Amino acid sequence: MTRLSGVTPSGHITLGNYLGAIQRWAAEGTEHDLYFMSDLHAMTTSHNPGRLRSLATEGLAVLISAGISPERLFVQSDIARELGALTWILECTCSYGEAARMIQFKEKAKGQAGVRLSLLTYPTLMAADILLQGASEVPVGEDQRQHVELARTLARRFNTTYGEVFTMPQAVLPPAAARVRDLSDPTRKMSKSAQDTAGVVSVLDEPDLIGRKIRRAVTDGGSEVVYSPEDRPGLANLLEILAGCTGGSPADLAAEHTTYGSLKNATAEAVIETLRPLREATNALLQDPAELDRVRKAGAARASERGDHRLTSALRLVGAG
Structure with a gap:
């Protein structure tokens, strides 16, 4: 059983992220748990490339320093080629209606004049994240459960149409953890992407x-x-x-x-x-970029190797390889 969890570097990792998830990952994670910095997910809205790259590196350093084994870590964009190919296969398996009825797409696109296509297709990239690594369980909150269900639907459809390739993932609610709210406005959660950081404690704050x-x-x-x-x-x-x-x-x-x-x-x-x-x-660790680079390259190699046979098989079965 493989369990997959991701952290999107939309901002600095917060006290809420640490108490709510990362601390538990480090204490309770097993060799079957995989964790990744989902930096490609942070590109569905306008972003600063340099800041995104820096936040992904910082996030990786935080996960390692929290006690998560580097052997269970990778950065999403380091396997962008593999994910890009699988995402396209899944987009060709998914209908427009299935993507458009995702609740998060409706909420984030509401009232926006220039919505990026990636906001609509983002769930198929998330499905590729899950299916490429062969994850059988994906711990998510209710806001992401629909996306995991779509991944399950696409896996079933592909397996039925072309042949058995993908593990059928299932969304699981993570164990109850500390609920950390914004210190300035306790009606909202403490968020990495908050515009007003007065009520947000970063794990790297002095x-x-x-x-x-x-x-x-x-x-x-x-x-x-x-x-x-x-x-x-x-x-x-x-x-x-x-x-x-x-x-x-x-x-x-x-x-x-x-x-x-x-x-x-x-x-x-x-x-x-x-x-x-x-x-x-x-x-x-951030003062040792050579070590971080070594960890990233090793993590990318492992993630690529884990998914290689699935991607190769999927391409062959759809007639593209």
Whole structure:
């Protein structure tokens, strides 16, 4: 069983990404788990090429520094030729109606004057990511489940029409993890691509900056420290972050603090110490571009080799190889 997870470098990796997924990948991942920087996915909207390249490299360094084995990592664009060929085969297997009814396409295209074609065809690239590596499970949130179902549909259709090549993937909900919201607006999640970064903690932020952001966090009205996600989302967010860093429960941690200031100070200290070894290791690795280049090349070779027989077979069966 192969499980595949990706990180899109649309911005700097956040505390939410780390507590919600990366920390668990490093602690619980097995030799059957694969992780990749999905930099091609970040090209469906306007982007800065230099920044995209830098963020992909930085993201790779963060994953390695978090404790994920380099042998289970690769960067998507390093196998662009293989993915490009398979994406075309899948686009020739997919109907326009299937692509156009993807909820994310409708939401992101709504009200936009110049929508890129890649936003429509993006799910077929995601299907190629999954099918090329032979993934049988893809941990995704509800917003991506429809895309994995499309990959499953295309795999079944191809196998039925041309011959058995692809593993049938299935979407699985990842285990419950820390819910980290934006510190300035707890109604939205802490996002890599947020335009306003005042409420976003990057894993590479310096301690002083982390402290300032957390001490300025929204804490709702009132003065009592209680854990009530519905009524006090800002306060609940701080308690959940503190719990994610220390392993306690938000409700129990609330009882340990009588003031907002005390809670913010404790949360800031916990976040700073949780991220310190990750930040230091990542910065050290970023100072060694030769090592990162070696890891990328080795990861690309493994990813290409894993998918070679599937791509070769698919091309032959459709009459293109």
